Amino acid sequence: MNELTHVDSDGRARMIDVGGKEVTQRVATAGGTLVTTAEVVDLLLRDALKKADALATARIAGIAGAKRTSDLIPLCHPLPLDSVSIDLVPAGDSVTITATASTSGRTGVEMEALTAVTIAGLTLHDMVKAVDPAATLTDVRLLEKTGGKRGHWTREN
Template structure:
C-alpha cells in the first residue's frame, strides 16, 4: 500500500493551496471536541455564573462561532467557506472537574469543515481560560480532536469513541 499523498504540498514539497474547482458541491459536516480541566471551585464559580468578566459560556460560544468563520484567516491554506451552521456546546464534568466543549459545523461546498470545527473548539477553550484565569491559572486543555466528518470524496469518518 502506498503512502497517502499530502494535498497541501506541490511536486517540489512546497506549501500549496488545494485546487477545489473541479470538486463536487456536497453537504459536509464536522464535529469536534475538547476538554478544559479546572479546579472544582472554578467549575462551581462557572456554574453559578459568578465570573467577574461575565457570562463565560455565552462569551466562549460566540468566540468559537466567530473563530470557525475566521478559520482561513488563522490557518494559511484553508479555503474561505460560506458556513451554513456553527454551534458550540458545553457540558460541565465533575470527575475530572472541567468543561467538555463540542462544536458542529455544516457547509454545502467543495471542501470540508474539519478545520473550522477544530478551530471553534480550540478558541472556545481559550476563551474559557481567558474568562477564568484570574481564579485558576492552572487550567489546561486536552483531547481536542475531530469526532466525525461527513461528505466529500473520502466519505464519513467517525473517531473511535466519537
C-alpha cells in the same frame, strides 16, 4: 495516502486546488476539554445560575472563530458556513466542548469545527486564568464528519 497534501512535490506550501471537487453538504463535529479545577467549574456553574455571560462568551467566541478559520489557517479554503453550534458542559473539574459546523461546499469543514472548539476553549481559559493559571485545553480532535468523496468518518475511540 503517503504524502502531505498541502505541500507540492518540491515541498512548497500551497492552497491545493478544490475547483474540481463537487459541491456537497458537509458536516463536521469536533470536541475538546478544558481541564481546570472543581472550584472553577463551580464558579462557572454559579455564574450560569445567575444568568451570567461566562459560557455565552465562549460560545459566541467559538462561533465567530469558526467563521475566521481560513483567515487563521494559512492553507485552508474559505467556505460559506451554513451553520455552527457549540455545546459546553461544565462538570467535575472540566468543561467539555463540542462544536458542529456545516457547509455546502467543495471541501470539508473539519478545520471550522476544530477552530470553534479551540477558540471557545481559549476564551474559557482567558476567563478562568486569574483563578486557575494552570488550566489545560486538551483532547481537541475531530469526532465525526460526513459529505465529500470519502463520505462518513467516525472517530473510533
